[in-house]
Amino acid sequence: MRRLIALGVCLIVVVELLALTVQDRRFVVAAAGVALALVLLSIRRILGSDQQPEGELDADEPGESLRRWLATTETTVRWSESTRGDWDRHLRPMLARRYEIATGQRLAKDPAAFHASGRMLFGPELWDWINPNNITRSGDHQPGPGREAFEEILRKLEQV
Incomplete structure (x- = not known):
């Protein structure tokens, strides 16, 4: 719509x-009126049809949203199976x-x-992977807890 108006x-x-x-100045007003009429008719056509032009398709259509969600989920699962450094940078803040x-x-x-409520809800072992104060700077290449622990944490969060 903005593009059409511009x-x-x-x-x-x-x-x-x-x-x-052009030497004959009487065409100035007529030509500007015709151009304005074309623009207004185009705007009316777009607003009246309840559809966007093909060039301005909504980027948030259901298929695109689903693809973005799927890509984010796949990345999150990869981080859960990666190193402790990836877990600390990406998953721990999100889970906290x-x-x-x-x-x-x-x-x-x-x-x-x-x-206290975190230890009670998740248990001491899983709480160590959620606790935002349990980040280590030196253990970046140590293995993370894995996908099973991530699934268990998500399961317990769903039950709350």
Whole structure:
């Protein structure tokens, strides 16, 4: 729609410039009126048809959304099967945010309650992989917990 309006304004300006180059000035108003009528009719046609022009297809159609979700999910699963460094950079922050949202516990509000409820919900072994304060800078190449632990964490988050 924006593109059509911009092109319409450009068309009107170009028509007026061309009409000004002609010796007979009475064509200026007529040519600008015709160009404006074409632009307005095009806008009315687009608004009246409830469809977007082929060049302006909505990028958020269901198929595209599904493809983006699938690509994000595949990447997340790959990170779960990767090293501890990938887990710490990508999955731990995401899981900690989802834990905060699901339980209502905030680390900044009450750190002791945050950690206690995390250990109680996930158990000490899984909580070590969610705890946002358990990041190691030196163990980047150590293996992560794997896909099974990731699935178990997600399963427990769904039950909350």
